[in-house]
Amino acid sequence: MRRLARWHIWLGWLVGVPLLLWTASGLFMASWPIEEVRGAHLRAEPGAVALAGLVVPQAAPVTKLTLVDEAGRPVWVATLAGGALRRFDAKNGLALPAVEEAEARAIALATYRGEARLVGMARFAADKAPIELRRERPSWQARFGDDTHLYIDAGTGEVLAVRTRLWRAYDFMWGLHIMDLEGRENSHHPVLIGFAALAVAGSVVGVVLLFRRRRARRRFAASDPAA
Incomplete structure (x- = not known):
């Protein structure tokens, strides 16, 4: 004993x-x-896309094709053989360039449902992604006045994540x-x-x-x- x-x-x-x-x-x-931690209340639901008149891209063989709404514009996000991602205009099937700051800003404003103002934009390379993103993708970070960070994929225009103060505290814990x-x-x-x-x-x-x-x-x- x-x-x-x-x-x-x-x-x-x-x-x-x-x-x-x-x-x-x-x-x-x-x-x-967990929905509050992930900032679901700050993220607008993606808009519905009408299928009439859309053109499927004639690109290299793809393993996945996703139709998304990017600030009111229908876009195809194609996963090519080998895993590379490319985006195409769904109205004419043409390849789209990488997302520039003005477009990333528009996507962020269309996605964010909070009341704070957009105070800044920053671009990160895939190998320099912030730890809070948890994705090795090139991205635009939209910073809002309530310390919310919204990440937009710089290659495809998809919204990758919403990070709030609560999310960062939760992540630290x-x-x-x-x-x-x-x-x-x-x-x-x-x-x-x-x-x-x-x-x-x-x-x-x-x-x-x-x-x-x-x-x-x-x-x-x-x-x-x-x-």
């Missing part, structure tokens, strides 16, 4: 901080609906929860596995101590004539 108690104390010291972080971050993440503050995606690494194993071991020792103490008390009560 004494040895188990010592193990329990030492394991408690080792995993106390991780357990506090896991509990606090889990409580924070459970406190918010997720990084704490999985102990990966750098990439915030890796939930399979030695530090997390090691602390989780120690926490399980501490819990098992605690349960064993609980039942052994209860059994010891019952034996003591049975052997004590004054009980």
Whole structure:
């Protein structure tokens, strides 16, 4: 019993901080609906596209063809063999160039449903994408006055993500929860596995101590004539 108690104390010291972080971050993440975290209330639903008169692009062989509305203009987003993405005007089937700032601004304003003003635009290369985007795609970042960031694919014009203050706080808590503050995606690494194993071991020792103490008390009560 004494040895188990010592193990329990030492394991408690080792995993106390991780357990506090896991509990606090889990409580924070459970406190918010995931739709609100993702900014669904700030993102307009895509408009319906009439199919009459649309022209299918005559391009290289494609593996996927998606029809999207980009600020009122119907556009084909084609996934070519090999994974490359290209966009085509759905009205004439012609290839469209990369998205310029003015077009990205128009798409952002057509998508955003909040009340804040658009305060800036910035372009990022695929290998320099902000961590909050979580996509290796060239993008335009539209920044609004309420600290909402809306990302538009610089190649296809698609809206990639809406990131809010709440999303960034949630993302930080997720990084704490999985102990990966750098990439915030890796939930399979030695530090997390090691602390989780120690926490399980501490819990098992605690349960064993609980039942052994209860059994010891019952034996003591049975052997004590004054009980």
